Amino acid sequence: MIGACNCGSVSFEITGSPPSVYHCYCTLCQKQGGTASNAGTIVYIDRFRWVSGESCIEEWRKDTGFSSHFCNVCGSPVPNIFKSQYVWIPVGLVENLNTQAVANIWLGSKPAWAIPVQLERNYDSAPEDLAEFIQYLNLEKIA
Ligand SMILES: [Zn+2]
Ligand SMILES: [Zn+2]
Secondary structure (H helix, E strand, O other): EEEEEEOOEEEEOOOOOOOOOOEEEHHHHHHHOOOOOOEEEEHHHEEEEEOOOOOHHHEEOOOOOEEEEEEEEOOOOOOOOEEOOOOOOOOOOOHOOOOOEEEEOHHOOOOOOOOOOOEEOOOOOOOOOOOHHHHHOOOOOOO
């Protein structure tokens, strides 16, 4: 699977079967995306590689540890490596991603005007066990 930002400067590849998607309704994602929620997934770092544009990536970090990585040419959010073993992927960048949304997180802070569809898992805040959640997103799905 290939992903790229709006201008094409930053591009990357994910290997293996398509990971599932979650929607995050936290207030940080609302501001970062300018919308109700952020659609993302998290893959293990061995399934991810940069194809181009790593040098175009700008980072903004909040005191709390939240960080936003974006293309310094077009402003698209781009993947973000964390805990040196995982990569957060803004899934809107991935071409023809044939997968399903399985979880909503941070529903407790969704804006009044958003109407989330209930998915297989629905969390009021963050999943308690991040490693388990990431494993769940990467479960091999039967087509
Ligand atoms: Zn760009
Ligand atoms: Zn969020």
